[in-house]
Amino acid sequence: MTLGIDVRNLTVRFGDVVAVDDVSFTLSGGKIYGLLGRNGSGKTTLLSLLAAFAPVRQGKVLVGGAEPFENSAVTEKVCLIRERSIAPDGTTVKDILNDARVFRPAWDEKYADRLLDMFQLPRKKTVSRLSRGQQSALGITVGLASRASVTIFDESYLGLDAPTRYDFYDELLRDYMEQPRTIIMSSHLIEEVGRLFEEVLILDRGRLVSHEETDTLLTAGAAVTGPAHLVDEVTQGLTVLSQQQLGGTKSTAVYGKISEDAQARARSAGLEIGSLGLQDLFVHLTREREEPT
Numbered sequence: 001m002t003l004g005i006d007v008r009n010l011t012v013r014f015g016d017v018v019a020v021d022d023v024s025f026t027l028s029g030g031k032i033y034g035l036l037g038r039n040g041s042g043k044t045t046l047l048s049l050l051a052a053f054a055p056v057r058q059g060k061v062l063v064g065g066a067e068p069f070e071n072s073a074v075t076e077k078v079c080l081i082r083e084r085s086i087a088p089d090g091t092t093v094k095d096i097l098n099d100a101r102v103f104r105p106a107w108d109e110k111y112a113d114r115l116l117d118m119f120q121l122p123r124k125k126t127v128s129r130l131s132r133g134q135q136s137a138l139g140i141t142v143g144l145a146s147r148a149s150v151t152i153f154d155e156s157y158l159g160l161d162a163p164t165r166y167d168f169y170d171e172l173l174r175d176y177m178e179q180p181r182t183i184i185m186s187s188h189l190i191e192e193v194g195r196l197f198e199e200v201l202i203l204d205r206g207r208l209v210s211h212e213e214t215d216t217l218l219t220a221g222a223a224v225t226g227p228a229h230l231v232d233e234v235t236q237g238l239t240v241l242s243q244q245q246l247g248g249t250k251s252t253a254v255y256g257k258i259s260e261d262a263q264a265r266a267r268s269a270g271l272e273i274g275s276l277g278l279q280d281l282f283v284h285l286t287r288e289r290e291e292p293t
């Protein structure tokens with residue numbers, strides 16, 4: 001089962017800090033969503049409210065059409081995995097899995113066993129004695145095997161080494177294709193995880209600055225390469241993100257749409273026009289700017 005999510009005019013303040021600033025969006029569900037933002041941009045705060053870790057004080061959060069806070073019919077279908085476990089002292093891997101079996105109605109024991117073997121996690125070890133990577137792997141095991149309608153990984157795979165992270169991405173995709181559900185992943189490792197996302201949301205200092213299908217977002221910028229004077233002509237009026245020049249050949253990365261006409265003319269003049277990576281667009285959309293006075 002997949003669940004949609006509706007967030008309306010959500011604002012979260014911690015004293016003077018506005019962690020989430022009048023954010024609204026709708027996720028139809030049944031997709032893999034990427035939530036991107038720089039440190040402190042409000043990702044964890046927003047995701048915590050989707051998972052009912054705190055009450056909503058300003059605005060509205062609906063998961064499957066219902067408010068999640070203190071609503072077990074919703075919370076049992078939402079699984080939020082954070083980077084580090086907050087299990088009490090003495091809790092073992094086995095205890096965590098036992099709890100998941102009790103509290104997660106769609107829990108798949110065999111799948112959990114398979115993931116534990118894949119990550120080579122010792123079942124009897126206490127969680128506090130696991131390495132950072134092993135704690136991440138345990139979180140991922142719980143997140144995947146819960147088969148929750150809404151599964152959220154809040155940077156929960158950053159502790160894994162690169163080969164294990166790639167194993168996780170492959171496993172996530174494979175399981176998601178078999179059992180579609182709503183998956184939200186927050187991350188800084190944009191180049192790595194970008195290929196998984198069907199839609200991307202970008203937070204910047206608490207504000208939602210972009211929510212697009214990944215393919216659409218990728219057409220929001222371009223890299224134009226060729227004879228310098230032609231590149232300058234085509235990119236005129238667009239926001240230049242970066243430029244490199246070697247002799248008479250220039251490569252300019254721009255944010256903004258180059259019309260189909262201009263692209264056709266540019267190509268026939270010998271220019272190459274390629275798409276920009278998600279990372280470049282992310283950097284552009286979240287770069288520190290001078291506040292207007």
Ligand SMILES: Nc1ncnc2c1ncn2[C@@H]1O[C@H](COP(=O)(O)OP(=O)(O)OP(=O)(O)O)[C@@H](O)[C@H]1O
Binds near residue numbers: 014017018019042
């Ligand atoms: N419990 C809290 N008390 C006070 N301020 C908080 C609290 N939780 C978050 N904040 C502040 O709210 C802002 C958003 O924090 P949040 O953890 O949501 O960001 P984030 O995007 O998840 O960051 P990161 O990528 O660094 O984990 C930050 O300025 C943070 O200091």
